[in-house]
Amino acid sequence: MVARDDYVGKVVFDMNEVPTRVPPDSPLAPQWYRLEGRRGDTKVRGEVMLAVWMGTQADEAFPEAWHSDAASVHGEGVFSVRSKVYVSPKLWYLRVNVIEAQDVEPHDRSQPPQAFIKAHVGNQILKTKISPTRTPNPMWNEDLIFVAAEPFEEQLVLTVENKVSAAKDEQVGQISLPLTIFERRLDHRPVHSRWFNLEKFGFGALEGDKRHELKFSTRVHLRVCLEGAYHVLDESTLYISDVRPTARQLWKQPIGILEVGILSAQGLLPMKNKDGKATTDAYCVAKYGQKWVRTRTIIESFSPKWNEQYTWEVYDPCTVITLGVFDNCHLGGNQKPISGSGAKNDSRIGKVRIRLSTLEMDRIYTNSYPLLVLQPSGLKKMGELQLAVRFTCLSLANIIYLYGHPLLPKMHYLHPFTVNQLDSLRYQAMNIVAVRLGRAEPPLRKEVVEYMLDVDSHMWSMRRSKANFFRIVSLFSGLISMSRWLGEVRQWKNPITTVLVHFLFFLLICYPELILPTTFLYMFLVGLWNFRFRPRHPPHMDTKLSWAEAVHPDEMDEEFDTFPTSKSQDVVRMRYDRLRSVAGRIQTVVGDIATQGERFQAVLSWRDPRASSLFVFLCLIAAVVLYVTPFKMIALATGIVWLRHPRFRSKLPSVPSNFFRRLPSRADSML
Known part of the structure; x- marks a missing residue:
């Protein structure tokens, strides 16, 4: 037997007569409306209390509103079509300074212990080095750095272990410490150290009574603190969106307001097949600072219109806002990605970055940005994203003040981390952010967070290496x-230009005090000239700069390969040989640079006694000549010789160049 809901009545509203409410107006008072029958008659008894109004995105009911284009969404997919605002968890660096331990007693007492400490917080595991003193009281004085997020759900677990052999470690003792007991440091002053008694390995929670019978136990000396004066990096510093330290007490006042209107997208490509029809269910994600926003999902549209506006407080103008467009694959129903992958992940449609320092203050930019995605088959344009952006300045003096100060908090410079530490900590921070945002409702999924934070930006890519090389070439193009x-x-x-250069050279020699003013005046005039050609719009993803247009298919396939590789042995061998050839050329260039530097050192090192004696004698003569001759005469003579007519110049290398190239280097001592 199948039960069915019975029809009671309905209420019909004329859309033209519905009132409009704009916050901060108070909510409309609900009213009683009489129910009507199917044919509009009033024979049905009953009334329903409703409040009906036309609202805007600023309305507090907007996030929970049902959208008419989402009627085809099934089941729990209804929750993933609504717009939401997310906040990244508050991240801390946890510094564990392992000083020493006492009474480390291995199982085999005949052998001195080779002790080290293993610490882990959640999925992060770090180890100290083996103590150089093989005694029961080892010392390390090493720092172990972790990333922790509020609220602190994990504990700091420390284990003292003894290295028995190359493949075997034995546990001596262990302790678990909640992170809430540690001091929160706001500057570089040292915190107090503490001793902690370890539980002997083998005594667990079920043997709590026996634990108190121990005559002694291993204890460890630690200095642990939560670093509040650092900014926990979860994104690359090249396009960082927030530079504030963790501790709110150290935050400065905002210097501006960023307003972003996510208007629409055009020309999107189909991303999946739904019930035999190619379609796209697009939504946009924007990330700036700790605030993430997600627009509602527009169902089955290649030209979605969101028309949603969001604001952020700006604390530094040299930051970047990142926006990404994705296809929602969690709406229920019979969906299959066009790419053919079985994984049900939200597909990437494209990404846009806008640096705030490139925006003029209080000006509204309304532009379309291309949505470009690199795929194993090559570069693909997925459509365009239309945005309206405005950066409003609250204090011009504070902005100018910031340009003379470090980008990151001062602790990053007083007590910096190593490059390897920063890479590892950034990876851990990204994982924590992805896990926490994935637990929201609706979740901001892991693949979305990783794409927005560029989790794979450190991976090897032949295309990216070529792009960086040509960036360096273009950087020196002016000097060339x-x-x-x-x-x-x-x-x-x-000849006219050469004569003018001679005249300018003579003028600067006669009046050397004009050299620096002339240089700065020249740069001032160049800046004024370039002002006419300044960019009128924020830059977008550049395919030529990224070297993405003419990339070889195998290089693109290598860029999308997993780590470790999942390719066949022949493909890996071919790519390894190609990498060896590229590395060989780099090795040659580095060797040439080292050779030139060693030749400079060899001038006075007497490795070539004749060259060194000749150079020392010439230095003595030069010292005497420069002492008795005015500097203007020396500079004038040098300039005339350097600018002399080609008729008086030989095509052979100069004498100083020949002398330098004959100097020895250490290349002949290498195997």
Whole structure:
């Protein structure tokens, strides 16, 4: 027997007559409305109390509103179509300074202990080195750094272990400490150290009574604190969105307001098949600072319109806001990704980054940004994202003040972490943020958080290596152009230009006090000239700069390979040989640079006694000549010789160049 809900009545409203409410107006008072029958008659008895109004995104009821285009969503997928605001967990660096231990007693008392300490917080595991003193009272004085998130759910678990052999470690004692007992440090002053007694290995919770019968136990000396003066990095410093320290007491006042209107997307490509039809259910995620926002999901549309606005407080203008567009694959129903992957993950559609320092203050930018995605098959344009962005300045003086101060809190410079520590801590912070946001409702899924935070930015990529190389080449293009121009001046390609350069050179030699003012005046004029050609719009993802247009298919496939690799042995061998050839060229360049530096050192090292004696004698002559000759005359003579006409110049290398190239290096001592 199948039960069915019975029809009671309905209430019909004319949309043109529905009142509009704009906060901060008070909510509309509910009213009683008489129910009508199916045909609009009033034979049905009963009334229903409702409040009906037209609202905006600023309305407190907007996040819980039902959208008419989400009628086809099934089951729990209803919760994942609504817009939400998320806040990243408050992250702390946990510094564990392991000083020493006492009474470390191994199982085999005939052998001196080789003790070390293993510490773990959640999934993070770190070890100290083996104590150099093989005694029952070992010392380490090492720092172990972890990432912890409030509320503190994990404990600090310390284990003293003894290395019996290369493949065997035995536990001596263990202790679990809640993170809430540790001091929160706001500066570089040292915290007080404490002794902690360890539970002897083998005595667990069920043997609590026996634990008190122990005559002594191993104890460990620690200095532990939660670092509040650092900023916990969960994203790369190249496009960081927040630079505030963890402790709220150290925060400065905001210097501006960032307003972002996520308007729409156009020309999106189909991302999955639903009931035999290609479609896309797109939503947008924006991340700036600790605040994440997620727009509602527009169902089955290649040109979704969100028209949602969000604001952030800005504490530093040299930060970046990141926006990503994704396809929602958790709406229920019969869905299958077009890519063919069986995993039910939200697919990437594209990402946009906007650096706030490139925006003019109080100006509204309304632009479309291309959504580009790298896939194993190559670069693909997925559509365009239309945004409205405005950066409002609250204090111009504070912004100018910030430009002269470090980007990160001062503890990053007073007590810096190593590069390896920063990479490891950033990876752990990203994992914690992804796990915590994945527990929200609706969850901000792990693949979304990792894509927004660029979790794989440190992985090897031939394409990215080429792009960085050509960035360096373009960086020195100005110097290369200047050297070419000077070469043309020396070759008298344009006699008028060469004569003018001679005149300017003589003027600066006669009046050397004009050199620095002339240099700064030149840079001032160049800046004014370039002001006419300043960028009118924020930059977007550049395919040429990223070297993504002409990338080889195998290089792209290598970039998307897992770590460790999942490819066949032949493919791995081919890629390894290619990497060896590239590394060989880099090795040659590094060796040449080392050779030139060692030749400079060899001038006075007497490795070549004739060259060193000749150079020392020439230095004595140069000292005497420079002492008795005015500096202006020396500079004038040097400039005239360097700018002399090609008729008076030989095509062979100069004498100083020949002398330098004959100096010995240590390359002949290498195997």
